[in-house]
Amino acid sequence: MEQEALETPSAGTSNTGSDMTDIMVVDLESFVHVELDMENNNGISEVGNNLSGLNEAQSLNEEEDENESDDDSGTDHFNSEKSGTQLQRSERPAGGNSNVPDTFQTSHLLFYERFRAYQDYMLGDCKPSEVKAFTADYLEKVVEPCDWLALWSTDVFDVLVEVCDVDFKDLKACVRLVLPLQCDTRGCDLTEEAMKVLLGASGDKVPLQQLQVVFELSGDFDQTALAVEHLRFFYEHIWRQWDEEDEDDFDYFVRCVEPRLRLYYDILEDRVPAGLVAEYQSLLQSCSQCFQQFSVLRSGLSTDSDSELDNVSMVEGLQLYDQLETLRRKLHIFENPLLRYVLGYKGNVPQQCVQSRGPRASGVKGVHVVTASCSSMQLQSLLSDRLLPLCCSEDTEIQFHRDPLSAVEVCHEGDVVIVLPGVYTVSRSIFLPDSITIEGFGLPDEVVIEKKNKGDSFVESTGANVSLSNIKFIQHDAIEGILCVRQGTVHMENCVLQCETTGVIVRNSARLTMNMCDLYGSKGAGVEIYPGSVCSLVGNGIHHCKDGILIKDFADELDVMPSITMENNVIHNNEGYGVILVKANSGEQQGVPADRSEEEPAGPTDSQPGGSAALLSSSSSAQSESTEARPDSESSGTDAASSSGRKWHFSRQLSRSKEPSCSRAVQDLMQHQIFVSIQGNQFRRNGMGDFGTFFY
Numbered sequence: 001m002e003q004e005a006l007e008t009p010s011a012g013t014s015n016t017g018s019d020m021t022d023i024m025v026v027d028l029e030s031f032v033h034v035e036l037d038m039e040n041n042n043g044i045s046e047v048g049n050n051l052s053g054l055n056e057a058q059s060l061n062e063e064e065d066e067n068e069s070d071d072d073s074g075t076d077h078f079n080s081e082k083s084g085t086q087l088q089r090s091e092r093p094a095g096g097n098s099n100v101p102d103t104f105q106t107s108h109l110l111f112y113e114r115f116r117a118y119q120d121y122m123l124g125d126c127k128p129s130e131v132k133a134f135t136a137d138y139l140e141k142v143v144e145p146c147d148w149l150a151l152w153s154t155d156v157f158d159v160l161v162e163v164c165d166v167d168f169k170d171l172k173a174c175v176r177l178v179l180p181l182q183c184d185t186r187g188c189d190l191t192e193e194a195m196k197v198l199l200g201a202s203g204d205k206v207p208l209q210q211l212q213v214v215f216e217l218s219g220d221f222d223q224t225a226l227a228v229e230h231l232r233f234f235y236e237h238i239w240r241q242w243d244e245e246d247e248d249d250f251d252y253f254v255r256c257v258e259p260r261l262r263l264y265y266d267i268l269e270d271r272v273p274a275g276l277v278a279e280y281q282s283l284l285q286s287c288s289q290c291f292q293q294f295s296v297l298r299s300g301l302s303t304d305s306d307s308e309l310d311n312v313s314m315v316e317g318l319q320l321y322d323q324l325e326t327l328r329r330k331l332h333i334f335e336n337p338l339l340r341y342v343l344g345y346k347g348n349v350p351q352q353c354v355q356s357r358g359p360r361a362s363g364v365k366g367v368h369v370v371t372a373s374c375s376s377m378q379l380q381s382l383l384s385d386r387l388l389p390l391c392c393s394e395d396t397e398i399q400f401h402r403d404p405l406s407a408v409e410v411c412h413e414g415d416v417v418i419v420l421p422g423v424y425t426v427s428r429s430i431f432l433p434d435s436i437t438i439e440g441f442g443l444p445d446e447v448v449i450e451k452k453n454k455g456d457s458f459v460e461s462t463g464a465n466v467s468l469s470n471i472k473f474i475q476h477d478a479i480e481g482i483l484c485v486r487q488g489t490v491h492m493e494n495c496v497l498q499c500e501t502t503g504v505i506v507r508n509s510a511r512l513t514m515n516m517c518d519l520y521g522s523k524g525a526g527v528e529i530y531p532g533s534v535c536s537l538v539g540n541g542i543h544h545c546k547d548g549i550l551i552k553d554f555a556d557e558l559d560v561m562p563s564i565t566m567e568n569n570v571i572h573n574n575e576g577y578g579v580i581l582v583k584a585n586s587g588e589q590q591g592v593p594a595d596r597s598e599e600e601p602a603g604p605t606d607s608q609p610g611g612s613a614a615l616l617s618s619s620s621s622a623q624s625e626s627t628e629a630r631p632d633s634e635s636s637g638t639d640a641a642s643s644s645g646r647k648w649h650f651s652r653q654l655s656r657s658k659e660p661s662c663s664r665a666v667q668d669l670m671q672h673q674i675f676v677s678i679q680g681n682q683f684r685r686n687g688m689g690d691f692g693t694f695f696y
Contacts, residue, residue: 085219106229149214159183287327354431368407371420421446440470472496525550547576572684577692
């Protein structure tokens, strides 16, 4: 331990031991110990100066340490003081005949871990054309350049290789086989010679994202394993082949990476309806196929040719391009958390399609009584008030059930379900394919049906004439809504709807009559009304939702405007608007530059929502329109002349169609033609106003 003794002479005395102030500084980096002779205090001032200097030096050292710790290059995700790996081992399936070693478990990373890696370290604020360069730069900082073991994994085999070098620019690794050969195969037999031939054909290089780093306890390859995982995940789930077609005028992470990453985890954690997931996957596949066809056609066309064949290919290319942009726009809608539910409505059919049972063959009507137990007074009241009037004829039978779900599942056309007071918990969605009546025997707060397990919706109706009354529905973990009227008509009266995600959804061509109900708690809209539906809302309370009522008015000639009656409702304390109308943005709502009129048509030219005329340049649009308008004999010659000297280039205007959606308050919505009757309603304390319009 470093020690230093300082002696300060006392004023007017000789330097003697009794007249000295003794100062002992022990371990300057940790603490200062000072012993003062209380008999003489003349040395205190100088000692204070010395201590002050020591404290300043110690503070500087601490600041330097903090600066060093804050200098995070993005390569050290773990505490360097901890020895050994911080990652888990991914073991091979038990009981198998695996010949390859275990790898690092990296596929279980959480959303925020991937989000931070892509935003802070890998991509930053790069543009689409810079993605590969930014990725290569990130990998060069964190990936070991050579001398590490990995599994080369494909759909057919897993084989152990040693990485000799990494080509960061091309995102590939130079590898050699580890001998004797260690591999697992799936449906084929591979020999050492065959693997050498396969590697030789690729120049002994394999894509980095096909490698899985072999597990090691030392921790030396943790960062390599994580970096390769981020690369693999990015190109499997985030990157699209057509991303480079976009203009370089936006932040790629904000526009594409973040929404796609959120969608991936929303699907993984069952927060997206199964129908929307299926439609999104189908769109993604269709878009990939369309882009491949478009790329082949574009690469095979000569830029200087005037031949008729090239002109025909040009027209086909424009059609493919228009189709591609339409598919990309739909994908963008699904990837946006808000637009996903506002616009993604077509093709979203329930995965569990329950067929209507129709009337009983015997013609007997059924009355189903739901109760776990009841008192004699309740039973007597039930008999006198409901059962005797319903069972006055001989062709009626009574059945007893312990929960509402079991009663509904055996109902036929025209049956009545009477639910006695109690709290009933269901674990599955309630499907209503037949015209039945479900009524609570008591006040809504006394008859409670609660759903706890996850599912697309709570109650889903496709029956021609369904009635619900005097029941409180409590929603937990549902993805789509508390009640979804897909087809037919639902009459709801004196019900309480305690929502969690979306409230009541009225699909195309469906009908809803909702009287004297109380709806609250929806994280989306309390009531969503789709085109072509008929909705009557009378005397309801809709409050404490994201928006009160959301009406979808799409600019599609195939859609019919909804027909809405709103009378004597109290819509209050909603976060957004009391009533909001969703409609396509014709271009007037957002500030369009004045010079754009020279590049593009003034208004929408097709039926796709949002005006997809912005997706093509004027030259492409003009050619397409003129080709259709002119006879074949004229169009061939004119097209040949116009294509001469014009480069094969399709303008990439998707980013314009991805301009941020906007909403604004309006005062004239009550005069809209979608309202059959709107009177006597009260609007109170809605966060953004009583009426608004959302443009997409």
